[in-house]
Amino acid sequence: VEPQHSHREFLDQNTYVSTVLLRITHVQTLVNRGETADTYFEDDVAVITSTTINDRHLAQLGWQEELELIKEFEPDYHIPCDYPVYKVWDERRRKQHILDCLEGTIWIAERLEDTGTQVIPLLKGETPEEREYCYKVFEEQLGTNYCVFYGTQYFTAGVGFYKLLEDIQKVASEASHLRILLMGLQYPSWLEKLPPQVVAAAGQRWIRHS
Numbered sequence: 001v002e003p004q005h006s007h008r009e010f011l012d013q014n015t016y017v018s019t020v021l022l023r024i025t026h027v028q029t030l031v032n033r034g035e036t037a038d039t040y041f042e043d044d045v046a047v048i049t050s051t052t053i054n055d056r057h058l059a060q061l062g063w064q065e066e067l068e069l070i071k072e073f074e075p076d077y078h079i080p081c082d083y084p085v086y087k088v089w090d091e092r093r094r095k096q097h098i099l100d101c102l103e104g105t106i107w108i109a110e111r112l113e114d115t116g117t118q119v120i121p122l123l124k125g126e127t128p129e130e131r132e133y134c135y136k137v138f139e140e141q142l143g144t145n146y147c148v149f150y151g152t153q154y155f156t157a158g159v160g161f162y163k164l165l166e167d168i169q170k171v172a173s174e175a176s177h178l179r180i181l182l183m184g185l186q187y188p189s190w191l192e193k194l195p196p197q198v199v200a201a202a203g204q205r206w207i208r209h210s
Contacts, residue, residue: 003029003040010210011041021048021183021202024066025057027073037075048120048202050079052150052183058082063104067111077118079148080108085124086153095133098124102137109142120181123147128174135175145177149198152184161190172197 001007001020011017020041027049030040037047049070051058063081070078081104083097101124109119121138125131138144149171154164164185171178172195180198185191186205191198 002026003033007207011045017045019046019048019200021050023053024049024051024061024069025053027069027075031069031072035073037073046077047075048077048079049073049075050148050183051082052079052122052148052152053082055084058084063107067108070108070112070117071115074115075117077120078108078112079120079122081105082122082150083124085126085130087126091127091130094126094130098130098133102133106137106141120144121147123149123171123178123180128170131171131174135178138178146179146181148181148183150183152203155184161185165190165193168198169195 001022003026041047081101083101085094085097105121123134151164181200182198183202186201186203191201
């Protein structure tokens with residue numbers, strides 16, 4: 001969702017909304033207005049914030065600024081420290097961004113331990129070896145079996161659903177215990193084709209349908 005009147009109107013009128021997700025750029029907008037997750041959304045709505053934003057904006061967001069925004073906004077969950085990782089990059093560059101993402105996630109998680117905000121880590125990696133870094137950190141340092149798989153780029157880059165399906169199936173076979181929030185897909189017939197490890201999905205399809 002975005003901090004605009006039409007979205008707010010939909011949320012206020014729809015009693016079935018239990019969870020919302022918004023980008024950290026929109027968190028900044030709301031914080032500037034003096035809002036928190038509790039003041040802007042209803043009490044029974046779980047709020048997730050995410051750093052999965054445009055690369056240009058992401059490059060300008062430091063860990064400390066991100067932490068301060070989240071502490072001010074006080075969401076229920078936060079998806080921290082996104083770093084772009086693209087298949088066309090060489091292995092060394094991908095690995096560095098994956099490690100940066102994981103290091104930042106640990107840093108943020110440690111500083112949110114005494115707050116009401118839980119961290120949901122991003123799963124990164126084009127190869128099993130790259131994804132193994134994430135699996136190890138999730139289990140050994142974050143103690144979580146829940147993660148986010150960012151699927152938006154499969155469609156913006158024209159790769160398509162079946163490549164997304166293939167990659168999620170790989171994750172499901174490598175780490176069957178993980179529960180996955182998939183970002184970027186809400187088409188029901190495609191969601192039904194995904195492995196059962198995908199337990200939640202987020203996207204903007206709801207806007208067109210409402």
